[in-house]
Amino acid sequence: MIEIKFIPIDYDYFDFEGRNYARIIGRDDKGKRICIIDSVQPFLYAILKPGVNEKKIKELQEKIGKLSIKLPSRTTKVEKTLLEDKNFLGKQVKAIKIFITNYKDAHPIADLLDYEEIEARREYDLSFITKYIIERKLIPLSWYKISGELLTQELGIQNLDVDLAIKVEKIEKIPDLPFKPKILAFDIEADEFEIGKGEILMISLCSDNFKKVLTWKHCTKQDFVECFKNEEEMLEKFLDYVKKISPDILVGYFSDGFDLPYLRARAEKLGIKLALGLDNSQPTFARGRIPSGKIFGIIHIDLFRFIETVYSQYLQSETLGLNEVALELLGESKKEFDHKHSSKMEKEEWKEYFEYNLQDSLLTWKLAEKFLPDMLEFPQIIQEPLFDITRDSMSQLVESYIIHHLQEYNEVAEKRPLHDEIGERMGREKYTGAFVFQPQAALYENLAIFDFTSMYSSVIVTYNLSKTTFLEKKEPGSLEVDLEGEKVYFSKKPGFFPLLLKGIIELRKKYKQELKENPNPITKARSNAFKLIANAAYGYQGFFGARYYCVEAAASTAALARKSILDIIEKIKKQGYNVIYSDTDSIAFLLGNKTKTQTLDFLKKLNSQLPGIMELELEDFFKRGLWVTKRTGEFGAKKKYALITEQGKVKIRGFETVRRDWCQLARDLQNQVLQKILGEGNEKQALLILKKTIKDLKDRTINKEDILIRTQLKKLLSEYKAITPHVIAAQKMKELGMPIDIGMLVSFFIAEVRSEKEKKLVREKVKLPEEKGEYNIDYYLNHQILPAVENIFEVFNVNIKELISGIKQKKLDGF
DNA sequence: GACTTGGAGGTACC
DNA sequence: ACTGGTACCTCCAAGTC
Numbered sequence: 001m002i003e004i005k006f007i008p009i010d011y012d013y014f015d016f017e018g019r020n021y022a023r024i025i026g027r028d029d030k031g032k033r034i035c036i037i038d039s040v041q042p043f044l045y046a047i048l049k050p051g052v053n054e055k056k057i058k059e060l061q062e063k064i065g066k067l068s069i070k071l072p073s074r075t076t077k078v079e080k081t082l083l084e085d086k087n088f089l090g091k092q093v094k095a096i097k098i099f100i101t102n103y104k105d106a107h108p109i110a111d112l113l114d115y116e117e118i119e120a121r122r123e124y125d126l127s128f129i130t131k132y133i134i135e136r137k138l139i140p141l142s143w144y145k146i147s148g149e150l151l152t153q154e155l156g157i158q159n160l161d162v163d164l165a166i167k168v169e170k171i172e173k174i175p176d177l178p179f180k181p182k183i184l185a186f187d188i189e190a191d192e193f194e195i196g197k198g199e200i201l202m203i204s205l206c207s208d209n210f211k212k213v214l215t216w217k218h219c220t221k222q223d224f225v226e227c228f229k230n231e232e233e234m235l236e237k238f239l240d241y242v243k244k245i246s247p248d249i250l251v252g253y254f255s256d257g258f259d260l261p262y263l264r265a266r267a268e269k270l271g272i273k274l275a276l277g278l279d280n281s282q283p284t285f286a287r288g289r290i291p292s293g294k295i296f297g298i299i300h301i302d303l304f305r306f307i308e309t310v311y312s313q314y315l316q317s318e319t320l321g322l323n324e325v326a327l328e329l330l331g332e333s334k335k336e337f338d339h340k341h342s343s344k345m346e347k348e349e350w351k352e353y354f355e356y357n358l359q360d361s362l363l364t365w366k367l368a369e370k371f372l373p374d375m376l377e378f379p380q381i382i383q384e385p386l387f388d389i390t391r392d393s394m395s396q397l398v399e400s401y402i403i404h405h406l407q408e409y410n411e412v413a414e415k416r417p418l419h420d421e422i423g424e425r426m427g428r429e430k431y432t433g434a435f436v437f438q439p440q441a442a443l444y445e446n447l448a449i450f451d452f453t454s455m456y457s458s459v460i461v462t463y464n465l466s467k468t469t470f471l472e473k474k475e476p477g478s479l480e481v482d483l484e485g486e487k488v489y490f491s492k493k494p495g496f497f498p499l500l501l502k503g504i505i506e507l508r509k510k511y512k513q514e515l516k517e518n519p520n521p522i523t524k525a526r527s528n529a530f531k532l533i534a535n536a537a538y539g540y541q542g543f544f545g546a547r548y549y550c551v552e553a554a555a556s557t558a559a560l561a562r563k564s565i566l567d568i569i570e571k572i573k574k575q576g577y578n579v580i581y582s583d584t585d586s587i588a589f590l591l592g593n594k595t596k597t598q599t600l601d602f603l604k605k606l607n608s609q610l611p612g613i614m615e616l617e618l619e620d621f622f623k624r625g626l627w628v629t630k631r632t633g634e635f636g637a638k639k640k641y642a643l644i645t646e647q648g649k650v651k652i653r654g655f656e657t658v659r660r661d662w663c664q665l666a667r668d669l670q671n672q673v674l675q676k677i678l679g680e681g682n683e684k685q686a687l688l689i690l691k692k693t694i695k696d697l698k699d700r701t702i703n704k705e706d707i708l709i710r711t712q713l714k715k716l717l718s719e720y721k722a723i724t725p726h727v728i729a730a731q732k733m734k735e736l737g738m739p740i741d742i743g744m745l746v747s748f749f750i751a752e753v754r755s756e757k758e759k760k761l762v763r764e765k766v767k768l769p770e771e772k773g774e775y776n777i778d779y780y781l782n783h784q785i786l787p788a789v790e791n792i793f794e795v796f797n798v799n800i801k802e803l804i805s806g807i808k809q810k811k812l813d814g815f
Numbered sequence: 816g817a818c819t820t821g822g823a824g825g826t827a828c829c
Numbered sequence: 830a831c832t833g834g835t836a837c838c839t840c841c842a843a844g845t846c
Contacts, residue, residue: 289831393831422830433834434829455829456833535829539832546832554833583835584829631838639828639836654827654837661825661839711825722823722841762840783839 002166003147005029006036007179008140009248010299011129011385018074020103022132025162025278025297029177033246033278035160035297036146038168040135041079042103044110044124045412046096047088052117057083057094060117064098067112069105076105088120088412090468090495095412103128122412126403133383134404138171140379140386141179145172161243161278161297181248183207183372185365186238188259189357191342193739195258196265199231201342202354203238203263206361207245213358214238217342218350225354232270235263242276242298249299249375249386250276251368253322253360256302256391260293261285292391299387301375303367306390309397310374310532318660318710319745326363329370335359373521374529381529394532398540399547401533402500409496414467414547425544431555432484435562437569437582439636441629441795443677444580446591447643448599449619450572450606452564454508454531455585456538457501459560460553462612464490466497466541467550481556488552497541497548504534505613561585564614568606575602581627583639586619596621620645624678628791637791644678656788663749665706666784669693673789683796690789690800697780707775707784710745725750728766736768750779 008026015021022038046064048057061081068077080099085092100109106124113121123131138144151165184207192198202215211224216234219227228234242250252259260283267274267282274282278297285291293300308320317324323334337356338349345353368375378389382397383404392400406413417425452458460466463479471478471489478489508530515523540546542554565587569579572589577599581588591599599618606616622643630637640654656662657671669689676686696702711726717740720727729748734740748766751773753759762783767773786800793800 395832398832426830430834436828436835451829536832539834541832542834543832545830558834586829630836637837653829656838659826659838714825720824724824724840726825787838 001147001169002150003145004034004164004166005174005177006034006144006146007142007177008036008138008144009181009385010297010387011132011140012296013128013132015074015102015104018076018102020128022129022136024138027179027181027248028164032163033161033297035162035165035278036148036168037151037165038132038136038138038171040132041099042101042106042128042131043097043099044106045086045122046098046113046115046118047086047120047122047412048094048096048117049119050091050093052094056117057096060115061096063115064096064113067109069108069112071105074102074105076101076109078109085410086412087410087496088122089414090491090493093119093412103131120415122415125416126413129385130400130403134407136171137173139383141376142380143174143177143179145174146170147172159279161246161280179376181372181376182246183249183251183365183368184210184242184245184247185251185361185368186255186259187252187357187360187364188262189353190262195261196269200234200262200266202357203234204354204357204361205238205241205245206358206365207247210245211358211362212241213354214241215354218345218347220347220351220354222351222354224358231266232272235267235270235272235274238263239275247298249301249368250295251301251303251364253364253367254302254304255300256290256293256305260300261291264293288391290391292387294387299385301368301386301390303364303371303390306371306375307367309392309394310378322360322363322367326367330363330366332363332366334363374525377522377525378529381526381533394536395540395543395546398533398536401504402497402548405500405503406496409499411468411496416547417545417549422544425549425551428551431542431551431558432562433558434584435565435582436584436638437579437587439581439627439638439641441627441636441791442580443681443795444590444625444627445623445681447580447588447622447625448591448596449586449588449622449643450568450603450616451586451619452561453615453617454505454534455561455564455614456557457505457534458612458614459557459564460538460541461498461502461505462614463556463560464492464494464498465550465553465556465560466490466495467548467553468497469493469495470550470552481559483552483555483559488556490553490556501534501537502613504530504537508534564610568616571606571609572602580625581641588622588625588641591621622646622651624681626674626677626792626795628795631787631791642674642678648679650675650678660745661709661711662788663707663709663780663784665693665697665702665780666788668706669785670788670792673792677792683793683798686789687793687798690785690793693785694781694804697777697785700774700777702775702780704749704769704775707749707780708747708769709749710747713740713742713744713746715742723763725763725766728763729768732766732768732771749773750776750783752776 005028006026008024010025013020013022024036026034028034064081065078078098078100082097084095084097086095110121110124148166148169151167187204189201190198201217202213205212213225214234214237216228216230264274264283276295281296283293283295285293317328327333335356337352379386382389382400384400403413469491471491474489477492481488511527515527538557541550572579577589579589623646625643627636627641643651652658657667672689673686677683713730717730726746729746730740747769750765751767753765765776790800
């Protein structure tokens with residue numbers, strides 16, 4: 001028997017004599033690499049119909065106990081059954097817990113449970129690792145004292161590159177110890193984008209005090225460059241370095257979709273085994289929307305995927321490419337490098353190429369270090385391994401959090417929806433969502449904005465809305481929600497979903513406070529993780545793929561949120577304020593003759609009247625706020641406004657300034673105009689800026705980057721019904737042999753053409769950035785610049801178009 | 816051929 | 830297919846006169 005302190009990092013399992021064993025790689029407190037082998041007995045539940053008598057249950061247990069499945073490789077039997085009292089979707093039920101030999105046969109065993117007394121079969125669709133973590137409470141990246149038997153060359157650990165292997169007997173939670181995983185970043189360069197088509201020219205590696213570029217193409221005298229005879233030798237050395245550095249995390253950027261599959265494809269072609277795993281196995285690629293490259297014992301992370309789901313909504317970056325993200329988060333860019341085919345590269349260019357390649361790894365490594373607190377925190381909160389956490393969608397994260405907390409409510413897990421069920425759910429009609437107030441276009445002064453904290457989550461908790469509390473029909477004391485005529489009912493008895501969410505909101509509050517008092521990366525990561533889960537819980541209930549899907553709950557959440565905000569709007573009006581705007585959970589109103597103190601007191605009063613955990617807070621006071629009309633019609637536009645605080649902080653929403661599908665010229669101009677108007681309270685200075693921009697445009701002094709329009713390609717070229725300018729741009733790229741991918745941003749500009757009469761459509765004037773041609777002055781004036789500022793000036797009764805043509809007639813300079 | 820209108824398409828807000 | 834609905838705006842496609 002030996003005893004160690006252990007932190008689990010990577011999980012997988014294997015079969016031995018027909019049974020499943022968890023195999024977990026981690027470290028001990030001395031930094032040694034440890035493998036532990038453990039087992040739990042797989043099981044599923046048969047939930048019984050109400051009122052089945054004891055005798056019947058006994059008989060049923062006996063029948064179930066005899067079930068088995070014979071496969072060529074193994075036989076799975078029901079090994080034991082237990083009768084348990086459980087909760088399931090708001091009901092107390094009797095359930096038979098059915099232990100089986102091999103978890104992989106849980107589904108076929110469930111299919112055999114075709115007995116009249118059984119109402120439902122559940123928990124046959126949870127992964128072995130998930131079940132293992134729940135059963136043994138061995139939470140990823142958390143510390144434990146493990147005792148067990150030392151293993152040498154036995155089951156599941158043959159040729160495993162670890163310092164110690166233990167067959168677990170006892171697991172005990174201990175307080176957290178310091179832990180810093182070793183991170184190795186990598187990046188490859190190739191001439192061809194298509195996976196495996198070209199040669200890998202170079203591979204860069206970056207870790208603590210370690211920077212290398214491996215290449216076989218060209219030998220330079222840069223100290224970080226290591227040269228090899230051929231691609232094979234370079235790949236071998238890459239494997240060597242990974243072994244030697246022995247990282248816990250191997251991180252890349254887009255590496256699930258590019259670097260790792262490319263490495264594997266090239267290795268295969270060259271007859272090399274890409275033995276990255278601790279057991280010398282090659283990476284495997286799990287099927288999915290995007291394949292996930294898994295390396296045994298080392299966590300491969302594609303940082304892009306984690307950032308995309310968890311952080312993109314908080315980033316300013318318009319693309320999530322390494323360059324923009326690194327610039328925003330690290331203040332560093334990629335190296336500038338003019339890509340061309342390697343065969344046409346000069347000596348000096350190779351040097352730059354190597355630096356470029358190294359910089360990519362360096363940025364990836366720095367980003368990974370930056371996100372390390374989050375990467376350590378999320379797996380502990382969600383209770384799934386880091387590998388999965390960094391690839392899960394938002395709904396999966398929410399669902400995993402739920403699944404791992406069901407025990408606290410003695411709840412049996414609901415099943416994943418089946419194919420037909422998903423189809424049905426997707427086909428449903430949309431329900432009514434949020435309320436958006438019809439604003440009046442104007443420049444307002446002295447505003448306050450109130451908003452509900454985590455509004456939808458608060459509504460779910462306050463009114464107990466969920467699949468588990470949804471009632472088929474009205475019951476005494478139940479809550480009735482009117483969904484525009486159709487009535488639905490919810491139990492008042494707290495269900496586990498709202499209770500769980502209540503816990504999340506409380507923790508979110510606690511960690512937000514903790515962050516305020518003690519701001520550091522850990523408290524920030526924790527606070528952010530809970531915020532994300534809380535925010536996604538509402539969408540989860542309306543999501544077709546959710547185990548706890550419930551449109552009635554989702555629609556009721558939106559309906560009650562609407563009711564709440566309309567109620568508050570009325571109260572604010574009644575108090576004598578002028579409400580000017582509201583969207584979903586926020587309300588903007590004019591202070592008028594009231595003071596800030598009065599307004600804050602009023603906020604307190606409003607809060608005291610709110611039900612449950614609903615809470616209204618002050619977002620801020622604002623000096624000025626601008627709302628404009630829609631392009632068509634005289635009404636004020638919703639979801640478009642600009643605000644300035646007394647400290648001069650500007651908040652712009654919805655305007656072209658913040659839209660990436662407008663050219664920089666129009667966006668910059670609009671931004672400056674908004675800033676000036678908000679700062680000064682009138683349009684005079686702003687007009688001068690407009691004048692200058694028009695002059696520059698007509699003088700053709702505008703830079704090309706500023707007139708590029710960037711639009712995302714959302715589907716295959718052939719699937720487009722309407723051939724829009726960006727589709728033409730993509731077609732041109734394709735003809736030039738450039739790679740076309742779904743999701744890519746297509747850049748183009750609108751050029752002058754010989755005959756405007758023959759080429760009337762915008763798409764006929766599209767040119768790629770590298771194509772020769774002058775920008776189309778008329779287009780940029782009338783389709784970019786003017787539309788961007790027209791209705792802003794209209795607020796001041798200044799008609800730009802008249803002004804321009806009027807001035808023209810008077811032959812004044814500038815316009 | 817000029818003009819209108821609906822909808823496809825993309826992106827933002829919360 | 831991988832959280833929800835609401836809203837704006839451009840440009841194409843197809844219809845009307």
